[in-house]
Amino acid sequence: MAKESFDKEIQFLRMLVLTSGAYSRQQFAERLGISVHTFDKTIRRLKDIAGTVKQQPAEDHNTAIHNMLRASYYESADPLLLFLFRSKSLKESESYRLSLLIAALQEQSLTPLELLDRCCEGIPEELALPDEKTIRSDLKYLEQAGVIRKLPGGRPSKYTANNDFVSLLSDEELSDLYAFVDVMANTQVPSVQGYLLRDSLKKALKRRQLPDGASDLFLYKYHYHSRILDEAHLYTIMQAIASRRKLSFHYFTPKSNQSYHSKNTNPLFARQSEGRHTEMLPLKVAYDHQYGRWYLLGYGSGRSQIAICRMEGITQLEESGVVSEDEYATRLAALERNTRYSWLVDMGRPVLVKVRFYNPEGAKRNFIKERVQLQGQWGEITEENDTSFLFEITVNGTQEIKPWLRSFGSSCEVLEPAPLRKEFIKEWKELAAYYEPVRKNIQLPHDGTA
Incomplete structure (x- = not known):
């Protein structure tokens, strides 16, 4: 699968999950920055992949995507967002060929020529038949991946499935x-x-x-299954960090109205993109457990120089030039200074946050304190008594720590800073208003049932 196609289908699947069919074909195409024709072609491609993974007959492919989009508590991440990874970088002929090779070697040990005969018998008529060189190349790839192994002995070499584990x-x-x-x-x-x-x-x-x-x-x-779509970029980014390579990509911010921009070779069909071309030296990857988001942090060429990108907005990712170890170390040290007090990636002004946590009444274990100690990062418990304890932490801004504090509900009281305390008071008043009774003095039957 072409890299551009993979980017497009990642964004396509993410929108399907998030919108659950609320967009029309035209709205979907506009959001992705593609034509309606490309939309139809992409949905057909995804149906074909889904049908292959689910091993469904051709007449059932039309319902495959819809069935996979239906919420399932037990199999919600399988195979909706994974089947795309299984097809990545594989042509249709390659996927058939590798599947036939692995299936044949599960049954018995075979030589390359015997496997060539098996492939020629099993590959559909519309696909090109492989030659011996192609089969040997496939066997080498599968052996390096650890899927199969070569048996000891002389020629001709024999291979078997590596199922010992x-x-x-x-x-x-x-x-x-x-x-x-x-x-x-x-x-x-x-x-x-x-x-x-x-x-x-x-x-x-x-x-x-x-x-x-x-x-x-x-x-x-x-809860956040679309996070695994961003892992398509993760290993490329980590490899670039390890090799001190720069990255170039087309980036769409969370506020943009588009999430993808196709590479148009015909100037007559060129579209204005809301994304921007970005070059960056990648330095660190961060993951937000609260919202299931991946972040890329690096050194860019803009005014602020330190750049932060949500990974879901990255498309057309490519590696570029290499930097020296000294330059990389300098950029990394600058990033660590700026993110020293970041709860996640915020680089705002440091502020001291003081919070009173209340111990659970009647519980055998103080799970509130255990959670604060586990997740509170570099914060410290400064005071403690039988009913509560005081937690203090210095963070860059309060926006990122708010969801964590909010998740404790009535077991948490924000004391400082005053603006954050006022924000929480306002939020809880709004929540309380939602639960005001619609009718007052409702008379219930004597047995207590409504």
Whole structure:
């Protein structure tokens, strides 16, 4: 899949999830900055991929996207946002060929020529048949990826599926491993690799005819599933940081009316884009657990020089020139100075926040204090008594810490600064107004039922 197409389909899926079909075709195309024709072509492409992943007959492909968009508490992240990763960088012929090779090697050990015969028998008529060189290249790729392994011995070489890790596990160990991976994939970031591993283990459970018991044990899913779409850029960015390379990309801010801009080769069909071309030396990646957002922090060429970008607005990402270790260290030190007191990425004026937390009454464990100590970053508990404790922290601005404080509800009272306290008073008054009774003095039956 072309890089531009992958960017487009990431934004396409994100909008499908967020709007749940509220936009018309024209509105959707305008929001993405593409034509209605391109919209129709993209939806057909996604239906084909979804049908391949779900292994549905062709006549059912039209309903695949709609069924995958339906909210499911147990499988909400599978496979709606993952099937795109499975198809990334694979041509249609490659996906068929690799699938046939892996399936054949699951059954027995085979030579490259034997695998060539299997591929020629199984590939659809409309696709080009591979040659021996192509098969050997595919085998080398699968061996490097750890999917298959070459058996010891002379020529001709034989290959087999590399299933030792799973096949050596007992049924109980395999079930426990699946449950562990399921927990980690749904609670840790990044998680795309974890979801793909979970899928592989699920197939191993089915081959042994073992039940998938994890869904009975862990009844939760992460709320912000679209976060995993941003992981398409994450590894490119981390690689650029490690190699001290600059990045160039087209960026759309959260306030822009568009989220994508196609590369138009015909000037007659060129459209005005709301995004801007950005060049940056990437320095750090941050993740906001509160809202499920990824941030890229780096050194740009603008007036403020230190740049912060929401990863969901990044498209057409490419690596560019390399900088020296000295320059990288200088830029990183400047970023760390500016973000020293950032709750997440805010670089506003430092302010001291004082909060009174109230201990839970009658609870065996003080889960309020435990959570504050776990999530309170560099803040400190300065006073403590039987009913409450005082928490103090210096942060760059108060905007980013507000959601965390708000999540404690009545167990948290903001004392300082005064403007933040007033903001909370105003918010809680608004919430209280929502629960004012519509009718007063409602007479209930004597049995207490409405």
